[in-house]
Amino acid sequence: MHISHDPWVWLAAILTLAIFSFLYKDNPFFKMAEHIFVGVATGYGFVYTWNNGIYPNLLKPLFVEHKLLFIIPFILGLMYLAVVVPKFSYFIRWPFAFLLGVGSGLSIPLAFKASLVEQIKYTILPNPHGMSIGLFINALLIFIGVITVVLYFYFSTPHEGVMKPITKTGIVFLMVGFGASFGYTVMARFSLLVGRFEFLLGKWLGLLSWLR
Amino acid sequence: MVLKLILLLFALKGEVLNIKDVPNDDGSKLRIEYAIPFAVFDSAFIYRIEGKKSVKIDRLIHNEGAFIDDGLSYKGHYKYKLVIYSDTLQKVFESGLVSPKASWFDTSQFPLFLVVLLYTGLLLFYIQHARSGKSMYLRPIAGLQALDEAVGRATEMGRPILYVPGLSSLSDVATIAALNILSHITKKAGEYETKILVPVRDPIVYTIAREIVKESYYSIGRPDLYSEDDVFFATDSQFGYAAHVSGTMIREKTATNFFMGMFYAESLILSETGASTGAIQIAGTDAVTQLPFFIVTCDYTLMGEELYAASAYLSKDPMLTATLKGQDAMKLIILLVVGILSVLNLFGIHITLGLF
Numbered sequence: 001m002h003i004s005h006d007p008w009v010w011l012a013a014i015l016t017l018a019i020f021s022f023l024y025k026d027n028p029f030f031k032m033a034e035h036i037f038v039g040v041a042t043g044y045g046f047v048y049t050w051n052n053g054i055y056p057n058l059l060k061p062l063f064v065e066h067k068l069l070f071i072i073p074f075i076l077g078l079m080y081l082a083v084v085v086p087k088f089s090y091f092i093r094w095p096f097a098f099l100l101g102v103g104s105g106l107s108i109p110l111a112f113k114a115s116l117v118e119q120i121k122y123t124i125l126p127n128p129h130g131m132s133i134g135l136f137i138n139a140l141l142i143f144i145g146v147i148t149v150v151l152y153f154y155f156s157t158p159h160e161g162v163m164k165p166i167t168k169t170g171i172v173f174l175m176v177g178f179g180a181s182f183g184y185t186v187m188a189r190f191s192l193l194v195g196r197f198e199f200l201l202g203k204w205l206g207l208l209s210w211l212r
Numbered sequence: 213m214v215l216k217l218i219l220l221l222f223a224l225k226g227e228v229l230n231i232k233d234v235p236n237d238d239g240s241k242l243r244i245e246y247a248i249p250f251a252v253f254d255s256a257f258i259y260r261i262e263g264k265k266s267v268k269i270d271r272l273i274h275n276e277g278a279f280i281d282d283g284l285s286y287k288g289h290y291k292y293k294l295v296i297y298s299d300t301l302q303k304v305f306e307s308g309l310v311s312p313k314a315s316w317f318d319t320s321q322f323p324l325f326l327v328v329l330l331y332t333g334l335l336l337f338y339i340q341h342a343r344s345g346k347s348m349y350l351r352p353i354a355g356l357q358a359l360d361e362a363v364g365r366a367t368e369m370g371r372p373i374l375y376v377p378g379l380s381s382l383s384d385v386a387t388i389a390a391l392n393i394l395s396h397i398t399k400k401a402g403e404y405e406t407k408i409l410v411p412v413r414d415p416i417v418y419t420i421a422r423e424i425v426k427e428s429y430y431s432i433g434r435p436d437l438y439s440e441d442d443v444f445f446a447t448d449s450q451f452g453y454a455a456h457v458s459g460t461m462i463r464e465k466t467a468t469n470f471f472m473g474m475f476y477a478e479s480l481i482l483s484e485t486g487a488s489t490g491a492i493q494i495a496g497t498d499a500v501t502q503l504p505f506f507i508v509t510c511d512y513t514l515m516g517e518e519l520y521a522a523s524a525y526l527s528k529d530p531m532l533t534a535t536l537k538g539q540d541a542m543k544l545i546i547l548l549v550v551g552i553l554s555v556l557n558l559f560g561i562h563i564t565l566g567l568f
Binding site: 019022025026030031033034037038039040041042044045080083092096099100103107108109112113116117120121123124125126127128129143146147150151153154155156157158159174177178179181182185189 | 456
């Protein structure tokens with residue numbers, strides 16, 4: 001058993017335990033860890049954005065390399081700050097309009113292609129000739145699943161009459177999918193928890209090597 | 213001598229090295245086709261020559277093949293050189309000078325453009341229909357009907373409402389939908405004089421959320437209810453934000469929690485903490501991987517498109533309802549296309565419509 005002598009390991013372990021203490025109830029240790037986390041993350045985020053975004057992508061090209069085209073994003077960026085001056089706060093509409101316009105223009109064709117066309121492509125039933133029965137059943141399940149789930153999200157008709165069994169089937173498909181996703185993610189979370197315990201018992205307390 | 217003649221003939225016919233422009237691109241690609249006129253060779257390399265600069269771009273393994281040379285400029289002029297080593301022989305073939313062409317339009321996307329046009333046409337048709345004053349039916353959604361009930365519960369308990377507008381930026385449709393719902397919730401909360409807390413992760417969303425809350429209070433004639441401290445920027449760190457919102461739920465004892473918008477791995481942390489405090493919780497997201505967590509921990513969950521539809525339901529604005537109707541019509545068309553193409557496929561008739 002070799003307890004770590006590294007002060008940073010101790011700090012990490014204490015903060016981990018402070019966060020875990022929330023499982024019992026809200027307490028000053030959790031509050032301290034929460035505020036340190038929020039503060040450090042915000043500070044880190046600012047420095048990261050400055051070093052990886054604002055300086056290399058805007059200030060350097062504009063003020064060091066004298067690329068005058070960058071004056072446009074610079075002015076648009078400054079317009080965001082106008083919100084703190086009530087008299088000029090309407091300036092913020094310009095960068096928003098730009099952001100939404102460019103965002104829509106870029107994302108609509110991509111969304112149509114990636115989400116719609118690709119989804120349709122793999123939903124269409126294939127010709128069963130020369131195909132194994134297993135693969136065809138798989139394709140049939142996808143076909144029925146997509147049709148019934150899309151009809152579940154059809155808002156123009158109540159879920160009554162013919163629509164009732166169809167949408168019920170749709171919700172079954174959705175829940176099966178969600179169940180699988182839930183199980184998969186819970187497993188991933190457990191592996192994160194195991195990682196944390198390995199850190200506490202191994203790197204911090206040195207118990208793992210002692211147990212082995 | 214005969215071999216040299218054959219090689220020369222290949223070279224003259226341009227079959228050893230054939231450079232073609234890649235259509236429908238931004239002029240940054242060329243297609244290199246090669247056919248090495250030896251059954252066996254030791255090694256072969258292709259070089260790109262631009263001015264006096266020569267760069268080795270690929271080592272060839274097969275006798276025949278093609279690849280795309282990327283990262284070029286439509287303003288540049290390029291030559292390609294194929295060098296083949298076989299025994300003691302070294303043969304060099306050079307292409308002519310080529311320049312990639314930049315296209316204004318990607319014509320391969322034309323069928324997709326038609327689909328977008330069809331969809332736009334449907335939306336315009338239904339908007340026109342709404343303008344003529346005709347009523348349009350929308351089926352009820354449980355989660356949306358419970359929104360007012362949830363606000364009422366917080367009022368009865370005299371505790372604040374927590375509204376989390378997701379963790380994504382404004383580029384996410386779910387965030388826009390969440391901000392639309394925020395307006396409705398704030399107005400309702402304002403009518404009952406119930407405090408609403410809005411912690412935000414994204415600086416731009418923060419600015420808009422603040423304006424929405426302020427405008428909503430103004431619109432119901434209660435600007436005095438607005439407090440700048442109620443809409444606040446927490447942090448842009450995902451789990452830092454989750455820790456902060458969890459702490460807020462416990463300390464402020466929120467009676468009602470709304471989780472609307474885009475969520476990631478923190479969804480369960482947030483909703484589980486909310487469930488442990490006994491708050492009524494309504495979630496809405498289009499994040500497929502996070503929906504299962506909201507379904508098990510929240511009282512109501514708006515799934516995917518139900519969240520987008522919320523704006524139309526809550527505002528009862530004919531324009532928004534018309535948009536929803538247009539989407540429904542598009543869904544029917546898509547299902548019809550899937551059905552018809554599937555039946556044709558079963559009979560061995562394969563149609564792609566230029567899309568699939």
